[in-house]
Amino acid sequence: xxxxxxxxxxxxxxxxxxxxxxxxxxxxxxxxxxxxxxxxxxxxxxxxxxxxxxxxxxxxxxxxxxxxxxxxxxxxxxxxxxxxxxxxxxxxxxxxxxxxxxxxxxxxxxxxxxxxxxxxxxxxxxxxxxxxxxxxxxxxxxxxxxxxxxxxxxxxxxxx
Amino acid sequence: xxxxxxxxxxxxxxxxxxxxxxxxxxxxxxxxxxxxxxxxxxxxxxxxxxxxxxxxxxxxxxxxxxxxxxxxxxxxxxxxxxxxxxxxxxxxxxxxxxxxxxxxxxxxxxxx
Numbered sequence: 424x425x426x427x428x429x430x431x432x433x434x435x436x437x438x439x440x441x442x443x444x445x446x447x448x449x450x451x452x453x454x455x456x457x458x459x460x461x462x463x464x465x466x467x468x469x470x471x472x473x474x475x476x477x478x479x480x481x482x483x484x485x486x487x488x489x490x491x492x493x494x495x496x497x498x499x500x501x502x503x504x505x506x507x508x509x510x511x512x513x514x515x516x517x518x519x520x521x522x523x524x525x526x527x528x529x530x531x532x533x534x535x536x537x538x539x540x541x542x543x544x545x546x547x548x549x550x551x552x553x554x555x556x557x558x559x560x561x562x563x564x565x566x567x568x569x570x571x572x573x574x575x576x577x578x579x580x581x582x583x
Numbered sequence: 584x585x586x587x588x589x590x591x592x593x594x595x596x597x598x599x600x601x602x603x604x605x606x607x608x609x610x611x612x613x614x615x616x617x618x619x620x621x622x623x624x625x626x627x628x629x630x631x632x633x634x635x636x637x638x639x640x641x642x643x644x645x646x647x648x649x650x651x652x653x654x655x656x657x658x659x660x661x662x663x664x665x666x667x668x669x670x671x672x673x674x675x676x677x678x679x680x681x682x683x684x685x686x687x688x689x690x691x692x693x694x695x
Contacts, residue, residue, distance in 0.1 A: 448585055452683045476686035478694050569690070581683040583647050 431488040434513050438486040439470050441539060441549040442511050443579055446472040446482055453482075454572055455579035462504045462567060471505075476581070477572035480506035481560065484537065490515045497524055500534060504564045507555040511537035522553065532558030588675055595671035599661045602671075602678035606654045609685050610634060616692035617641060627655040638688070647684020650677040 443455045459471035470484040483505035487493040493512045500508050525534040535555025584601040587594040611621040617637050622630040638645040661668045
């Protein structure tokens with residue numbers, strides 16, 4: 424009942440938690456950052472996960488309410504430095520993103536799509552609807568993510 | 584391991600066994616990546632000593648070795664014990680902590 428009165432921002436925050444849970448289960452001891460200033464202070468990524476305790480691939484997820492907001496965000500997400508990129512869409516309605524829009528104009532990769540469902544226990548569960556494909560990332564980005572993970576406090580991580 | 588851990592009541596033995604083996608494999612990976620060879624010893628204390636030496640040579644904090652040590656100590660009980668191993672959740676936790684330590688300390692050589 425209370426879900427009907429949640430704002431879009433609250434729903435998106437709930438979605439971020441569900442996405443983090445999904446990534447924590449799919450990756451190996453990832454470091455997860457919410458609302459991460461990545462790759463610079465000028466950009467924010469809703470959920471940033473770095474696989475293998477910071478030594479692995481970079482996963483960037485944007486949580487959007489509605490299919491239109493998700494579609495409009497595709498060009499910006501293309502610019503984000505990450506090996507895997509996803510749009511997580513709350514309340515998508517009956518429409519779907521056109522799959523060809525998820526590919527860059529040239530080069531490797533495909534943006535993945537995450538959708539949500541409610542469990543019987545009122546849990547929001549994220550699931551992958553369209554699998555992401557790996558983008559190419561240069562060595563400078565690897566150096567940058569090393570600095571980022573060394574400096575920033577992860578919201579979710581396995582402590583030694 | 585994580586998938587099976589979703590149903591720990593049914594798969595606790597498998598989770599514990601996978602926890603041990605993934606830690607042993609990762610230890611091998613670290614030693615091969617750094618020294619070019621892995622411990623051949625069946626003696627677990629020698630394996631741990633080798634890893635400690637690798638840490639010392641590479642100035643890596645050896646804190647995480649304790650998790651591997653716990654898993655090796657319990658390996659026989661997990662793999663061959665007559666009784667049901669009741670610490671599967673702890674075994675999973677130890678394996679994850681060992682992974683987090685190894686990937687942090689040996690990031691350069693273990694980078695995917």
